Amino acid sequence: MSKERDDKLATSTEAILESISDGVFTVDADWRITSFNRAAEQITGTSREQAIGQRCSEVFRSSMCETQCGLRQTLQDGKPIINRSGYIINAAGERIPISISTAVLRDKDGTVIGGAETFRDLSEVEALRKQLKGRYQLGDLISHSPAMHDIFNLISAVASSSDTTVLIQGETGTGKELAAKAIHNLSVRAKEPFIALNCAALPDNLLESELFGHKKGAFTGATADKPGRFALAGRGTLFLDEIGEISPALQVRLLRVLQEHSYEPLGATRSEPAQARIIAATNRNLSTMVEQGTFRQDLFYRIQVVQIDIPPLRKRIEDIPLLTEHFISHFNRLQNKQITNVSTEAMACLIAHPWPGNVRELENVIERAFVVCPDSVINVQHLPLALQNNSPQQQTGLDIHSTRNSYEKECIINALQRNNYNRAATARELNIHKTTLYRKIKTLAIPLPQIDGRSNH
């Protein structure tokens, strides 16, 4: 009687497993697959006959198998894992985004006999999410902002001309080095080295030796030849950060290198060819420095063949939610945590902050929140005190609606200015209907100039 009941139960469990759209497989104590349902066959592209008896890592082929195996963790600590994200590579060589959940399998006596893993194909969800976000990405730079989109286009164009010297200007933490790396990686020099040097980090005489290298005996302590950054960069890219900090003497030497495409290591008698592309960056305004006489005009024009100005984070606040989400997923992967999002109140604090340290400061704030947040949602109390003071609760008379309205108002004003007050173009940029834009302009009392921008387009 009991056997009959067991058989019926097994049959109905099998029928349920076959009918669901989530992939399910079970493994024994040796990590060999013991069952593999229909959805698992479809998602992985591997048939049940091929899968059963094989090692799960070689059938499932997931990004988590090697270091973050959910089943291994569950079998070790007995705790199930719910919705861990990753991807698998199917038999066609396509990357399929998935989320997995795991559980321990026990026999009638409660003895552990293996594990069960369910997985969901997130391809469609991922495609929809990307479509909704409409975000731009170039290398490690991501943004929603149309201003950044223009910069991404400029970076792509600059990258295709492999010798042009580039000057990247932007406040500290805006991602100047990431932009330089993107140029390098998109150019034909990508296979060559990318060498970065912070010019403000070293005193002048050391910087000279660091840049050009030195020969044995060039100065006290030079016991051997040392190649400089120009030599290390070879035919690659040399990124000179904080170029505005170099001394007038070094400015002259650098100018000579840029003009003659050669340099002399300290103590050398012969010139070496300088074949690297130079990308310089600064958080200072070089043209003002030229006017003040602290930066050589001829060097300025040599390095500013193409200038890229990266806007500070406070001028693209529409990027704050996107970057926050990006850093959350980055630190989830890095620290093996499961933080899902930021509460509305905490997001209001992030948006209200002026971000003098820009994207780097935002990254640090999220990293700090990961340390102090024990839950899955980052709340106001997980932010630094300076940011908590921006909390709507701290500001009398400002509730979440007022905060949202003020954020919306700023976004619309910025977009209108960018589009020269052309309402149709602004609505397109903001991805809202023109009538919605008119309604918002009216309700948020956004002042408009006499012109409507159409005559200029």
Added chain:
Amino acid sequence: MKAAFTIWDGRIAPVFDVAGQVLLVNSDGEEKPHTTVKLPTGSAFEKITFLQQLDVQVLICGAMTRRTALYAHDLDIEVFPFIAGEQQEIIDTWLRQRLLDNRFCMPGCGRNGCFKQHRGRQGRRGRNSRHRLEE
């Protein structure tokens, strides 16, 4: 010829994109010790570029996306993806020029699976010649 085998747990690592290390094997006839090298933790493309800088000509690995395989192809690295099996057995078989049979294919990647590669042609460029990856 220098070949890299992505390894994990004594076997070929299941996924190239997240593989932590490779075993470098020289097949130029001289007896040389195999070297284990850590792979960079970045993207699959960074790993491929890194292998190219090590002068690797042949890569034997587990699952790999089509895009990564094409990138490796562009950098003139011959790739044998979707390989599964004991590390030593795979190396020995490759050294004997007999890697390309279905015995070492990952489950679901038989004769016609996984990029529809033309497996089984060896020796065009010496050992284990390049197999073309179809778009």
